[in-house]
Amino acid sequence: MGKRVLVVGGVAGGASVAARVRRLDADASITVFERGEHVSFSNCSLPYYLSRTVEEKDDLVMMTPESFKASYDIDVRVNSEVLSIDRAGKKVLVRERTTGREYEEPYDDLVLSPGASPIRPKSIPGVDLPHVFTVRNVTDIDLLDRYVRRENAGDVVVVGGGFIGLEVAENLKEAGKTSALWKRRRR
Ligand SMILES: Cc1cc2nc3c(=O)[nH]c(=O)nc-3n(C[C@H](O)[C@H](O)[C@H](O)COP(=O)(O)OP(=O)(O)OC[C@H]3O[C@@H](n4cnc5c(N)ncnc54)[C@H](O)[C@@H]3O)c2cc1C
Structure with missing residues (x-):
């Protein structure tokens, strides 16, 4: 059996490193733990779902656990949170968020x-x-989007005027909302 490589976090960094390890080592057993519902999604596109520039929520997700398995033979476990690391014993403690089950995984x-x-x-x-x-993630933007549409919210305040805040405000405006952008003045 090859090396057991565990990756904590399955978005930009975690998904890339897992794919890279596979390219370097065909025999490795690679497992990715992601505490959220999705892996390998496009953070950069999230705000554009609010305006439906990105039309479908599924279009935000680039890879699924199934496609990781099929393309790279990587075991991706979503809704799985790594709670602690036993460095001496070389194992992690994982909790399945849907069932509450906890188990150890060696690495x-x-x-x-x-x-x-x-x-x-x-x-x-x-x-x-x-x-x-x-x-921050697909679940977040979905919750915001559903709320704004369900409540027919007209005015939205965006707190944080970095590029993410700006993109969120831009796309809310595109969706017909009035959005006020708040940014703390630098002292
Ligand atoms: C709305 C938005 C737009 C963006 N636009 C751009 C852009 O246009 N250009 C650009 O370069 N960057 C952009 N970024 C930034 C970019 O997305 C991040 O730099 C990048 O996602 C960081 O990748 P990461 O893998 O380090 O962390 P993350 O993407 O945060 O992934 C870490 C994952 O680890 C999981 N995790 C954490 N702890 C545990 C645990 N204990 N067990 C299991 N899983 C765990 C989290 O649930 C999370 O999903 C944007 C970010 C956002 C939010």
């Missing part, structure tokens, strides 16, 4: 590509209300 090599999460500024009153959204 020879471990790659961490867990990315980052949006900040929710606690200093803003109401930041945890249900109609306050973040934009």
